Structures are given as structure tokens and as C-alpha cells.
Amino acid sequence: xxxxxxxxxxxxxxxxxxxxxxxxxxxxxxxxxxGQILIRSRYLSLxxxxxxxxxxxxxxxxxxxxxxxxxxxxxxxVVESRNPKFAKGDVxxxxxxxxxxxxxxxxxLRRIDPSxxxxxxxxxxxxxxxxxxxxxxxxxxxxxAGETVFVSAATGxxxxxxxxxxxxxxxxxxGCAGGEEKCAWAVREAGYxxxxxxxxxxxxxxxxxxxxxxxIDADFENVGGRIFHAVFERMNNFGRIAFCGAISEYQDQTPxxxxxxxxxxVQRRLTIQGFIVSDHVALMGDFVNEVGALVxxxxxxxxxxxxxxLGKAPSAFMGLLRGENFGKLVVKVA
Amino acid sequence: xxxxxxxxxxxxxxxxxxxxxxxxxxxxxxxxxxGQILIRSRYLSLxxxxxxxxxxxxxxxxxxxxxxxxxxxxxxxVVESRNPKFAKGDVxxxxxxxxxxxxxxxxxLRRIDPSxxxxxxxxxxxxxxxxxxxxxxxxxxxxxAGETVFVSAATGxxxxxxxxxxxxxxxxxxGCAGGEEKCAWAVREAGYxxxxxxxxxxxxxxxxxxxxxxxIDADFENVGGRIFHAVFERMNNFGRIAFCGAISEYQDQTPxxxxxxxxxxVQRRLTIQGFIVSDHVALMGDFVNEVGALVxxxxxxxxxxxxxxLGKAPSAFMGLLRGENFGKLVVKVA
Numbered sequence: 001x002x003x004x005x006x007x008x009x010x011x012x013x014x015x016x017x018x019x020x021x022x023x024x025x026x027x028x029x030x031x032x033x034x035g036q037i038l039i040r041s042r043y044l045s046l047x048x049x050x051x052x053x054x055x056x057x058x059x060x061x062x063x064x065x066x067x068x069x070x071x072x073x074x075x076x077x078v079v080e081s082r083n084p085k086f087a088k089g090d091v092x093x094x095x096x097x098x099x100x101x102x103x104x105x106x107x108x109l110r111r112i113d114p115s116x117x118x119x120x121x122x123x124x125x126x127x128x129x130x131x132x133x134x135x136x137x138x139x140x141x142x143x144x145a146g147e148t149v150f151v152s153a154a155t156g157x158x159x160x161x162x163x164x165x166x167x168x169x170x171x172x173x174x175g176c177a178g179g180e181e182k183c184a185w186a187v188r189e190a191g192y193x194x195x196x197x198x199x200x201x202x203x204x205x206x207x208x209x210x211x212x213x214x215x216i217d218a219d220f221e222n223v224g225g226r227i228f229h230a231v232f233e234r235m236n237n238f239g240r241i242a243f244c245g246a247i248s249e250y251q252d253q254t255p256x257x258x259x260x261x262x263x264x265x266v267q268r269r270l271t272i273q274g275f276i277v278s279d280h281v282a283l284m285g286d287f288v289n290e291v292g293a294l295v296x297x298x299x300x301x302x303x304x305x306x307x308x309x310l311g312k313a314p315s316a317f318m319g320l321l322r323g324e325n326f327g328k329l330v331v332k333v334a
Numbered sequence: 335x336x337x338x339x340x341x342x343x344x345x346x347x348x349x350x351x352x353x354x355x356x357x358x359x360x361x362x363x364x365x366x367x368x369g370q371i372l373i374r375s376r377y378l379s380l381x382x383x384x385x386x387x388x389x390x391x392x393x394x395x396x397x398x399x400x401x402x403x404x405x406x407x408x409x410x411x412v413v414e415s416r417n418p419k420f421a422k423g424d425v426x427x428x429x430x431x432x433x434x435x436x437x438x439x440x441x442x443l444r445r446i447d448p449s450x451x452x453x454x455x456x457x458x459x460x461x462x463x464x465x466x467x468x469x470x471x472x473x474x475x476x477x478x479a480g481e482t483v484f485v486s487a488a489t490g491x492x493x494x495x496x497x498x499x500x501x502x503x504x505x506x507x508x509g510c511a512g513g514e515e516k517c518a519w520a521v522r523e524a525g526y527x528x529x530x531x532x533x534x535x536x537x538x539x540x541x542x543x544x545x546x547x548x549x550i551d552a553d554f555e556n557v558g559g560r561i562f563h564a565v566f567e568r569m570n571n572f573g574r575i576a577f578c579g580a581i582s583e584y585q586d587q588t589p590x591x592x593x594x595x596x597x598x599x600v601q602r603r604l605t606i607q608g609f610i611v612s613d614h615v616a617l618m619g620d621f622v623n624e625v626g627a628l629v630x631x632x633x634x635x636x637x638x639x640x641x642x643x644l645g646k647a648p649s650a651f652m653g654l655l656r657g658e659n660f661g662k663l664v665v666k667v668a
Contacts, residue, residue: 052597224596246597258592262558263386263580265608272606274599 002038004029006069006099007313013054015253017321021054022070022314029103032082039076039092039102041333044310045123046072046317046325047157048222051250069097073128074333075112075119076102086111093122098313100333117295124157124328125295125302131287132277133161133220136242137169139280140273141218145170150208150216150231152223154195155182155303157328158244161291162220164300167191171218174211176204176227178323185326189301204230215239224248229259235268243274251321303327310334336372338363340403340433341647347388349587351655355388356404356648363437366416373410373426373436375667378644379457380406380651380659381491382556385584403431407462408667409446409453410436420445427456432647434667451629458491458662459629459636465621466611467495467554470576471503473614474607475552479504484542484550484565486557488529489516489637491662492578495625496554498634501525505552508545510538510561512657519660523635538564549573558582563593569602577608585655637661644668 003026010023032038050072053064064070074096078086083106086092094109096102112122124130141162143149149166153159154175163186166173173191176198177183186195194211201207204227208216215236221228224246235241249256264270294300305325307316313331320329337360344357366372383395384406390397398404408430412420417440420426428443430436446456458464475496477483483500487493488509497520500507507525510532511517520529528545535541538561542550549570555562558580569575583590598604628634639659641650647665654663 052601228596243596243599245600249595249597255594256596257594258596260589260591261583262562262577262590262592263583265577265606266579266610267386267608269608269610269613270606271608272599272604274601274603274605276600276603279603 002029002031002101003027004099004101005310006097007310008067008069009054009064010067012056012066013251016251017051017054017318019314019318024311029101032080032103035083035105036103037078037083037086037106038080039096039104040079041074041076041096041100041102041310042091043075043120043123044072044096044098044313044331044333045074045127045129046313046320046329046331047129048245048247048250048320050317051247051321069099071095071097073123074102075122076333091119093127098310100310120304120306120328120330120332121295121302123330124304125161125300126288126292128277129157129328130161130291130302131284132244133158133165134287134291135277135280135283136220136244136275137162137165140242140271140275141166141220141240143169143171143218146172147217148172148174148212148214148236149218149220150212151175151192151220152227152231153177153247153323154186154192155190155327156222156325157304159220159222160186160190160303160327161300163192164190166218166220167193168294168299172212172214174208174216176201182326185303189303198227205233208234218242220244222247225256232259232264233261235264235270237268239268239270241270241272243272247321247323305329307331336363336365336435337361338433338435339644340431341644342401342403343388343398344401346390346400347585350585351385351388351652353648353652358645363435366414366437369417369439370437371412371417371420371440372414373430373438374413375408375410375430375434375436375644376425377409377454377457378406378430378432378647378665378667379408379461379463380647380654380663380665381463382579382581382584382654384651385581385655403433405429405431407457408436409456410667425453427461432644434644454638454640454662454664454666455629455636457664458638459495459634460622460626462611463491463662464495464625464636465618466578467492467499468621468625469611469614469617470554470578470609471496471499474576474605474609475500475554475574477503477505477552480506481551482506482508482546482548482570483552483554484546485509485526485554486561486565487511487581487657488520488526489524489661490556490659491638493554493556494520494524494637494661495634497526498524500552500554501527502628502633506546506548508542510535516660519637523637532561539567542568552576554578556581559590566593566598567595569598569604571602573602573604575604575606577606581655581657639663641665
């Protein structure tokens, strides 16, 4: 008998996610059946894409189910196994419940070597957010030396890696983030040429004109909304927009209109490409080789925020949607 | 001495193009200087892209100059040559003035064989509009058999070819056009599976739901605006949008907002690519081979509207912007 604490979706949010969308409960998972393993979660990743999953949208991942635990990328330890592919003590990564323990059939789980890096890094700079940044930058933005790249959410889990990869490619790299502290870190630690505080600047266009005097050749877009519209207007001929997320829209109840003058796409021969990194798992090996080496050599830095205790996951997630985290947000479950 | 009738840009339009934007005048061009040729225009192509050029926009082609003749793709005959590359009697294609005669240095002109096809075809199904359709369909839309392709302005100079190429690729091909006559032609002659009259249908979304029950995999976009927004909402995963023009925006004085929910681009992993065919002249040979063969074999049909007399070019152009032409619009100059 395993007493498991888990967080379930109590109701779907309408607009802002509120505390009553979640319910913490304690259940007895029972013992693993044949083929199953029992995993104790160590770290849970909180990511913006979870917000659309809370709603019944036609989205790329099925919506979370009501009264069932939410799930998320996690690192955990096998505590009991009736699956020949996993042994007690294995450290694994994959989609687990927002819970202290998950019963799992093992599909989609990957064993990781805990000596390579801190466990939480597998959810950040060596994990999905970083893979997302790498794919979008390398396969869509494709910055050339001397070009200008813009990264919205410059210090987020994805953005911080995207910006550093752009910089390593020799591009002038400009971002925006929420608050002075993040902007200062972006420039000082992540090597951005400039980063502006979107909370303080109301006229994004004017700031972009100053910071990107040669226009913008590639945009790594995580946010959408008014700053995206200002970026869109300033794209250069043959510009590329890697559309990775639109966090500014996730809690909007009235759908937001896109940028004006869609003809700009023709005039400037823009390519706008939406992507989801799970479509590109075949490239995971390339990513691990390239980015792993950059992390090892210290050329790629990563900032994370660790929240202590599963019970804080809901409030931390609500904070994430308000941009309160700094870098990759993970919950230390146990 | 050559008395030339030409049409100059008298003023830049604000909103709808009006007759007073043009002025017809008779000038004496004089004799060709060394290196020049004098060309008598036979056919002048009228195309939507000319509208942005009438305004002082940052666009892909420089704006027309005030009090100078407008220019356009034309077929003409060399009547006098002081350029060793061209002889009297040569039939040439290229950018000429909206005029009975143009003095030209020969750069960018191409000699054509008048026995291959009617002269006006070089401005339509064997020319730039058709090349545009071919490029966008083949290199961006890339329809697979069984997919659904939507073509706005289905019977326009570009759209009619785009739709037929989609159909030849085995796609369900749906379009819209202005008026019953065009829609009937699209289905009967151009082989569209369905074509709806955007002037009669106010609820484009409902019509698209009926005509494209499997959603839309590729959109060849010439128009923009409300129908584009409805198409955008119905794009399938991994959908492609070849953005070729946005005629609905050209005369707008208040910029039009883009489609709502830009996050759709991420959710459905859409690729939206703007293009201008003049960037791809290196592929002109491939186009001529492929499309020339389809025209010759009768697999590709083309409809054109011929307006008789240069003096009618302004009113025909204004009609084009209102969608009054049917197929490729050309002016028979002489």
C-alpha cells in the first residue's frame, strides 16, 4: 500500500487559472500490476503548454481530464518494478503525474544517468525546453552571423537557451523579459546584446527601433500579443519566425487578433513556422550531443527556479503564467 | 519623332484608386540613343501587385514615381534598335511603360517566339502569374493526393493555375470567387471540386465546414481578410499557407488585424510563407517545361479578359481591384 499525494484538475479555468482549479488528494495507488512500475517523483517540470491542456481545446496534446491528476515532464526513481525493462533504483524521465508517486507502464520513459548532471537539469537545459530552443533556433530561425535575432521571454526555460544559441551563431541577440533583474541577467550571464523590460516599456515598437536598428531577421516567439506585433512589423526581408508558444493568449477569454497588415508576410517574404518539439524526437540525439557539449564547456548557462514541495505546484504554475518565475521552473517533489 | 501616348501616375491613391490618380498624355520620346531600343507595346498586363506600388510603401518593388508612366509586364515589338542584342521586328517581353511606346535599354527584356502561343499568354498562363502559382503550389503548398487545398481568388490569373495544379496533384481543391459565373467556370472548366461565391456567402466558416469536411491542408492565399481568417481556423496539423497576395488589404486605409489566436500556428504546426516569384527566377526554366507541357496537352486551361485600348487601362485596373475581371486581365495596347 502506497499513500500517494496527487494534484487533480478540479475544474477547467475560464480565463486566469485560480487555486480552485486544483485539488490535492491522498490516494492508495495499490501495488504495480504485471508490466507496471511504481515511480517516486523527484522533480516535476512546470511549463506554459500545460495551460492550454487545462482547457478543452483542440490542441496538440489531449486536454487534462477532470478529477484526474495533471501530468508533466518529471524525473523520478523506480521504487518497485514488475516490468523487465526497469529495475528498482533506476532514475527515469518522462511524463508522470503531479504526484508523489505514479504507477506507469514504462512506455515513453527514458532511463537517465544521475551522475551526468543535477536531476532537474534533465527537465531544463538538457531536457524538453532546451530541445525546443535548439530545434527552433537551428531549424527555423537559422541565424547567420551579423543578423539580428529577437527572443521573447528571453530568460524563460526555452528563451534563455534560444538566446544563447543565437549569440553563439554570431547574431545580435535582443530579448525582452519581465523585470529589471531578469533583463540584467540576460545581458550579464546569457550574453544578450540587449534585453528590455516589457512590464516597464509600453511602446515596444520604439524600443525595438532603438535596440534593433537593422530590423529583425529572426524571431523566436514564445509570447505573442503586442510585442510580437511590434516585432512582426520590424521583420526584415526573408525573416523567419519560429512560433513556439503564445503565453500571452493562454488566459485570454476574448480571442486576440493577429498583427495588422498580413500582407507584410508577402512583402518581406517571411516564413512563420509553428512547431512542437515532440514531432522531432528523431533529432534528440543531435540535440544532446550539441547542447550537452555546450553545457559541459560552460558556454551555455541555465537559470532555474526550484519550488520545494508538490503542494506548491499550483501556485507556482499560476505564477509561471504571470511570468513570475526566473528561468526553468521545477518543483522538488521529494 | 514618335508620338507616344502614356499613362502617368497623377497622384497617389488614399484608399480606393480613382480615375484622377491617372493622367493620359502624349509625349515625343525622341529617337533611341546608343544602346536603346524603341518598343511598341502590344499587350500590357494588369496585376494586383501594382496597387501597393502606387503608394509610398516599403514594399518589394519600389513605388511608381509621380508624373512618370506606370509600368507593367508587357509584350511588345521592337520598332527601332540601337542595341546589338535586339533587332527590329523582335517580339520581347518585360517591364514596359503603360504606353504605346517605350524607350528601353534592353535590360530584363526577354525575346519570345510569337509562334508558340498567343502573345497575351506570355503575360498569363506562360508568364508571371502562372509562374507564381506554380512556385507557390510546388514549393510551399506541396499538396499530397487526398489532401484538401483552398485557393482564394480561384479564377484569378494566379488562382486559376494554382487550383488546377492542386487538382493535378490529386488534392480536393476548393476555392472562392466573386460571382456565380466565375464559380461555375472554376468547377466546370478548371476542375475545382467546389467553389463558393464570396460575395453571396457571408458566413465563410460555415461554407468551408461544408466544402472542406476534412479541414484544409494547404491554402494558396491571394486575398487575405475575413475568408483567410476562416481558412486559418480550419487548417489541419502541418498545414501550409503560401502567402502570395492580400488584395483585400490593398485599398484599406485602416490596417486590418490578422486572424485571432495566433497560437493556432503552434497547435497545428502551420507554416506560413510569403513569397514573390521574382526571387525565384532561377526556376523559370523548370516552370516553362512543366507548365508549358500542361498547356500544350490541354491539361491546364486559362481564362483571360482582354481590354481593348491603352486608354481603358485605368478603369480596367480599378475593376481588377474590385474583382471585376475574369481570369488574367490584359490590355491590348495596339
